[in-house]
Amino acid sequence: MSNRLLDAQHLVKxxxxxxxxxxxxxxxxxxxxxxxxxxxxxxxxxxxxxxxGVTPISSGAITLATDQGVQTLNGQRPAQIAQAGLSRTFQNxxxxxxxTVLDNxxxxxxxxxxxxxxxxxxxxxxxxxxEAAMTVAAQKLLAIFDLTAIxxxxxxxxxxxxxxxxxxxxxxxxxxxxxxxxxxxAGMNPEExxxxxxxxxxxxxDFHITVVLIEHDMSLVMNVxxxxxxxxxxxxxxxxxxxxxxxxxxxxxxxLGDEASC
Amino acid sequence: xxxxxxxxAVWLGVMILGFVAIDTAELVGVxxxxxxxxxxxxxxxxxxxxxxxxxxxxxxxxxxxxxxFMAVGAYATGIITQxxxxxxxxxxxxxxxxxxxxxxxxxxxxxxLRLRGDYLAIATMxxxxxxxxxxxxxxITNGAAGLFNIPALASWTTVYTLMCVTTxxxxxxxxxxxxxxxxAIREDEIAAEAMGINTTxxxxxxxxxxxxxxxxxxxxxxxxIQTIAPNDFNIMASIAILIIVxxxxxxxxxxxxxxxxxxxxxxxxxxxxxxxxxxxxSLALILIMIFKPTGLLGNWELSxxxxxxxxxxxxxx
Ligand SMILES: Nc1ncnc2c1ncn2[C@@H]1O[C@H](COP(=O)(O)OP(=O)(O)O)[C@@H](O)[C@H]1O
Ligand SMILES: [Mg+2]
Numbered sequence: 008m009s010n011r012l013l014d015a016q017h018l019v020k021x022x023x024x025x026x027x028x029x030x031x032x033x034x035x036x037x038x039x040x041x042x043x044x045x046x047x048x049x050x051x052x053x054x055x056x057x058x059x060g061v062t063p064i065s066s067g068a069i070t071l072a073t074d075q076g077v078q079t080l081n082g083q084r085p086a087q088i089a090q091a092g093l094s095r096t097f098q099n100x101x102x103x104x105x106x107t108v109l110d111n112x113x114x115x116x117x118x119x120x121x122x123x124x125x126x127x128x129x130x131x132x133x134x135x136x137x138e139a140a141m142t143v144a145a146q147k148l149l150a151i152f153d154l155t156a157i158x159x160x161x162x163x164x165x166x167x168x169x170x171x172x173x174x175x176x177x178x179x180x181x182x183x184x185x186x187x188x189x190x191x192x193a194g195m196n197p198e199e200x201x202x203x204x205x206x207x208x209x210x211x212x213d214f215h216i217t218v219v220l221i222e223h224d225m226s227l228v229m230n231v232x233x234x235x236x237x238x239x240x241x242x243x244x245x246x247x248x249x250x251x252x253x254x255x256x257x258x259x260x261x262x263l264g265d266e267a268s269c
Numbered sequence: 270x271x272x273x274x275x276x277x278a279v280w281l282g283v284m285i286l287g288f289v290a291i292d293t294a295e296l297v298g299v300x301x302x303x304x305x306x307x308x309x310x311x312x313x314x315x316x317x318x319x320x321x322x323x324x325x326x327x328x329x330x331x332x333x334x335x336x337x338f339m340a341v342g343a344y345a346t347g348i349i350t351q352x353x354x355x356x357x358x359x360x361x362x363x364x365x366x367x368x369x370x371x372x373x374x375x376x377x378x379x380x381x382l383r384l385r386g387d388y389l390a391i392a393t394m395x396x397x398x399x400x401x402x403x404x405x406x407x408x409i410t411n412g413a414a415g416l417f418n419i420p421a422l423a424s425w426t427t428v429y430t431l432m433c434v435t436t437x438x439x440x441x442x443x444x445x446x447x448x449x450x451x452x453a454i455r456e457d458e459i460a461a462e463a464m465g466i467n468t469t470x471x472x473x474x475x476x477x478x479x480x481x482x483x484x485x486x487x488x489x490x491x492x493x494i495q496t497i498a499p500n501d502f503n504i505m506a507s508i509a510i511l512i513i514v515x516x517x518x519x520x521x522x523x524x525x526x527x528x529x530x531x532x533x534x535x536x537x538x539x540x541x542x543x544x545x546x547x548x549x550x551s552l553a554l555i556l557i558m559i560f561k562p563t564g565l566l567g568n569w570e571l572s573x574x575x576x577x578x579x580x581x582x583x584x585x586x
Contacts, residue, residue: 059463089465101460103453105568114453115464117446124474127445128438134445141446181465 010037011072012217013093013185018057018067020050020241027053029241031067035185035219040211042228042249043221045238046261051221052098054238055187059095060085090118092184096174096191098221104163108154108173111162112145115180148176151210168195172203179210185217192227204231229253237261276574284433291429303537305425309493311533312428313486316435318513318525320482323439325511326520326568327448328475329455330382331390335510337397338480340502341373342366342487344404347416347497359422359492366484373400374480375473382472385458389476397507405499415498416491423492431489435482440522442478451475516557518564523571528564 013035020028028050035041043051056062058069060083069080071091080088094115103111120141126134149155152172157165162173171191178186191207192200208231211218222228228235229249237245237258245255252258291308294300300308317339324332345366350358377396381388404410442448450471453461462468491497513532517524535553539546557565 061459061463084467085459085462086465086467089463094465095463097460097463101457101463103456103460105456106449106452110449110452113446114449114461114466117450118465120446122446124442124447127447128441130441138445177464 012037013058013072014068014070014077015058016068018054018069019065020053020057020062021065027241028057031238031241031243033236033243033246035217037184037217038211038215039217039234040208040232041217041219042232042235043219043238044223044225044228044235045244047223049238050241051238052189053241055095055189055219055221059093059187060088089181089183092182093187094178094181094183094185095187096171096178096189098189098193100167100170100174102162102170102174102177105161107159107161108149108165109142109145109158111173111177112148112180113141115177116141116145119182145180148180152176152206168199171195175207175210179214183216185219186211187219187221189221190223191220192222192224200227204228207231272574276572279573280437288426288429291425295425307533307537309425309428309489310536311529312425312432313489313493314510314513314529314533315432315526316486316489317483317510318517318529319436319439319522320479320486321510322514322517322519322522322525323443323451323475323482324479325514326518327443327455328451328472330472330476331387332393332476332479333390333504333511334377334393334395334397334507335479335483336502336504336506337393337400338370338374338483339487339490339506339510340397340400340404340499341370342484343491343497343502344410344416344487345369345484346422346488346491347419348409350420350422350492351416351418354420354422356422359420359488363485363488366488367481370480370484371477374477378473378476382476383469394504394507397502397504401499401502404502410499413499415496415501417496419491419495419497421492421495423489425493428489428493431485435485436522439478439482443522447471447474512554514564516554516564518566518568520568521564521566521570523569524564524566527566531565 011034015034016032018028018031019026031054043054045051053062057064060080064081070077071080071093073091078091080091083091103114106114120137122134122137125131146155146158149158152175154169154173154176157169162170165173171193175188175191188207192203195203204227207218207220220228220232232249235247235249235252236243237252239261244261245252245258247255291300295305317335321332321335324330342363346359346362349362349365352358353361373396377392378389381392405413410416450461450466451474453464453466454468454472458468513528514525516532517526517528535550539549542549
């Protein structure tokens with residue numbers, strides 16, 4: 008309990024008559040890598056949207072452990088939640104398309120490097136110092152993901168897989184405590200996927216953050232995550248270590264049975 | 270850093286060159302009052318359209334009431350300089366205009382920019398109309414007749430200098446943390462929010478900034494033309510500024526300059542054609558919208574830094 012970071016209790020989300028998330032309780036601790044799996048339409052993305060404030064919850068409670076004690080995230084705007092330390096990527100990639108790779112990353116640093124209005128428009132030495140520091144920090148992050156060479160290209164020109172990597176860098180640039188990745192390997196080949204999964208594991212350890220990973224394909228996450236949640240039809244079907252999940256009869260029936268049938 | 274300094278030096282050179290060119294033309298007598306009037310109109314339109322382009326092209330919010338903020342600046346100058354007819358009075362009146370325009374922009378922007386969608390367009394249109402009706406009915410603004418014999422406290426040099434200053438300030442804002450935040454909102458508001466960007470605050474910043482520069486344009490207009498009336502700032506005036514932005518390219522300050530100059534010159538040439546002028550003018554616009562819907566320059570910007578970069582790159586080859 009002592010290193011509990013995020014706690015979500017009895018989350019519900021209704022879209023009109025459809026209950027996309029039905030009474031789901033999850034928690035994430037400091038420094039762990041957690042998987043969230045489930046078939047298409049299970050409510051995984053919706054759950055991410057609820058946790059990051061992108062979609063308002065119908066009912067439930069979300070709390071975050073901070074230096075000032077446990078704070079509620081209910082009713083906060085996405086920007087406030089992001090500033091509190093929750094960052095994310097999007098399943099359908101939402102980069103700032105017309106802006107450069109470098110700017111995509113620097114934008115995510117907006118709250119960490121303070122340039123005054125006066126300094127910006129009259130170009131004080133302090134402004135140049137802040138810009139330089141921010142750019143160096145952004146380039147450091149880009150280097151981790153091998154994106155240095157394309158820093159000046161508009162994001163829209165990049166291949167799909169690179170866009171996904173950039174979205175992770177952008178999310179990291181907000182200095183999160185908790186990073187939600189929505190199908191980061193979607194559309195990648197097995198080799199690229201393996202590379203990316205290794206990289207995610209590495210940044211989770213190097214940056215001392217908690218990473219929650221949505222994966223449609225269960226086999227991908229099994230050997231990298233410490234813990235898993237399985238969603239089905241908006242409800243939590245199972246939770247546990249990869250080994251426990253693999254032996255869980257309900258999961259085998261719902262998930263693997265489903266897979267076997269396609 | 271060195272490249273930035275070099276590019277800035279080139280820009281400074283261009284601005285001084287422009288000044289010297291116009292100054293020489295004035296001295297030699299090439300510039301008659303008629304042409305000077307055209308140059309000043311172009312300069313004021315650049316100021317107005319640059320601010321509107323910041324709002325529309327960079328922050329992605331649609332504003333339809335730019336002339337309302339211009340009216341605030343114009344009347345501040347018109348009223349104040351009639352009592353204090355000195356350059357100091359003029360700059361004081363400009364400051365007052367800026368402050369009032371900022372307050373008006375906050376009142377309009379705060380409730381509407383909270384929302385996602387084009388609510389600002391309707392709100393600004395309404396606000397500009399309210400401002401116009403107010404000055405149409407107030408005693409201090411001399412009602413529908415407007416103000417005349419406003420002291421001539423702005424020369425073309427004042428306009429030129431302030432055009433350079435507002436452009437520098439706007440472009441510097443665009444290339445800073447604030448400008449990037451504003452562009453992120455234009456690109457994808459949901460993603461910007463998710464990256465911790467307070468979208469309401471930054472949209473408001475761009476909008477208020479644009480309103481403040483419109484007030485500067487208004488002050489200059491009043492002090493140069495010396496006559497203002499409420500109808501100078503109606504919806505058609507707002508649309509005229511919008512046309513410059515759209516024609517030049519939404520998101521291109523260079524385009525705003527080009528469009529303001531092209532339209533300014535066209536307007537002067539066609540002055541003697543009466544109604545035909547409006548037809549030619551509209552036709553030119555329609556043609557451009559058909560063949561170049563992103564405006565003359567799209568979102569392309571002239572950049573000496575990039576030009577230098579290219580030159581060095583090709584020199585290495
Ligand atoms: N904004 C929305 N409006 C209506 N229905 C939605 C919305 N977002 C998701 N849903 C529905 O909620 C269910 C869960 O979707 P989602 O969370 O995207 O699933 P997953 O990410 O697990 O594939 C689906 O039936 C989807 O159609
Ligand atoms: Mg999904």
